[in-house]
Amino acid sequence: MPVEFIGIAATKAFGEIETSPGPTVQPDYLRAIALAHEESGFDRVLVAHSSASPDGFVVADQILTHTTRLGVLLAHRPGFVSPTLAARKFATLDAFHPGRVALHVITGGDDADQARDGDLSDKQTRYRRTDDFLQVVRKTWESAEPFDHTGEFYTVRGALSGVRPEKPIPVYFGGASDDAVRVGGRHADVYAFWGEPLAGIAERIRQVRAAAEPYGRSPGFSVSLRPIPAETEAAAWERAADILRLTRERVGELRREFNLDSSAQEGSRRLLGYAAQGDVHDKRLWTAVAKATGAAGNSTALVGSYEQVAESLLDYTALGVGTLLIRGFDALADARDYGRLVTLVREQTDRGALAGVAGA
Template identity: 75%
Template sequence: MPIEFIGIAATQEISESGSATPVSGRDGVSTRTETGHASGPVVQPGYLRELARAHEESGFDRVLVAHSSASPDGFTVADQILTHTDRLGVLLAHRPGFVSPTLAARKYATLDAFHPGRIALHVITGGDDADQARDGDFSDKPTRYRRTDDFLDVVRKEWSSDRPFDHDGEFYRVRGGFSAVRPATPIPVYFGGASEDAVRVGGRHADVYAFWGEPLAGIAERIREVRAAAAPYGRDPRFSVSLRPIPAATEAEAWERAKEILRLTKERVGEVRKAFHLDHAEQRGSQRLLEYAAQGEIHDKRLWTEIARTTGAAGNSTALVGSYEQVAESLLDYVALGVSTLLIRGFAPLADARDYGTLIGLVRAEAERTGTAEPAGEAVVPV
């Protein structure tokens, strides 16, 4: 199976200098960075187009349009990206509970009709009670996952039914549901979450199950859990891992940059957390990353956990540090476990999107040469 690369979209320019003013940030990926600050209006169409084109030119398959209670409307952002690129796809995050599933399904199907095969749904159930409350939702996490389960049942019916359908669920009732616009080919559903509820619901619905960047043994464990949850439904999901590569021409140069990123993160983390009241303590995914960080700064060959430790594992926060060849090697180790999607984003969005073209080229060339199956050899990582 081909390796899919996903980057990150942003509507506001991020600079690595000056004081930090976070843009938005929830659910694993945000448009701010740990080391950067936003400048100018929240929506900058020219910057979004430039960033999208940089991802396309570097060989990315999709960009993630993330979601938070403060973010610009994702459907509009996705349409802008798709309209101003030729082949780049969009992984559009959506949080069930605020838009009816029939309407959400038609919104995705309409995007797909204008840009066939280039839109995917990333289901974000919501792990932060405070962020849910900002949009008026005061349900607890178990309730939210049950709602997501019901939501996705209706979405798939709306996408696939060629005649009116009824639905009677715990959260949604539909009578005579029907959509005149339906995707010609199925819109893939990506799903994230580390809790038991997440695995249960994601096992039933996910085409791609997404993990944060854990050590290889942790990812292997999680793949087994999700496959076991999916098996009763006859599903065989693909898997994604989200990581923060810090590559450079040499290993020494990469570690120099990593240390500078950590320094800036330590300076700004309090400001970021205060601005958005970030509290990841109840998220099982964050807990797992912090547990690994407590065990050691570096795991496997070059998985670096210090950013996760410093930020309280605020989402996708573990890095791969090394030369381009070394980081490509470590990415292929995840592929060898059964991972087919690599969500990689950096700390300087536009510059890193351009820079990652080298990394993507190396990974794909080696995958083609080896058949993507075998883990790369061991390497020495300095500390």
């Protein structure tokens, strides 16, 4: 199967080393970053979510309207919109842009950020709610006749949507806790991991496959990484040092800007555990930025020449990872630059596939 590449979209410049003045929604920036990803050969861009984010459905529609091929991976937190309505919102977006919409389920690992939108439930409760939510969403997308549902959190009677996707909308799922694996194993079409060392990803793939097996499911897998490529390995490490310096200078500002606490997230704890063991793992997985930021989100990098970084990305695909979510530290410039990585990985994948056919 071809490797899927996902980038990240935003309505203004943001991140560890960059920020832009002005309003949160800057339409020209969103158009530019969407077009940059499309021109670089990405398949989708992630529309992320927090309690302070612009409305993701509007942002996703803007991206899809201003591009011709690029898809969106639209993050959604269960619990704030009823599952029947959420299902219709996704199906409506898909009706205008067929086959270009995917759902990224984010149950929420930060209690304080959940509370800012009025959700005071604990994480275990949220995962049970996500399980119930996704059962209703699937039924809404698939049922051609009215259906009833009685669950712990949602009860509907005679539900029937007038808009349903012609092809299934893929469900991506994130989370590193045991509860996340249990629920994601039941529902995920693609299970997403942050960028751990290869042995950690192999372990996590085994866990999710075991959780999915009782439901007869065989999910795909995604890994999120922050490539820092350059013409030479030495130049890449020089750039990495500059990124770390700027990140350390801005870390307090970042925490105020994003107002997120990753300390209770199992995924962050795992990244910090690897960072405590050393700054570099495998060939070139770099954890220093994760250590500097408290592993606030996707924060591990691959540092090296373009060819070296492509090789390391392929090491993940060799484990069974079919989706690579890569975003840079200078989001717009890196989205343009990553076209070279996308091409290198796809050329190697195509050569491997042809060799396999020839040897069959």
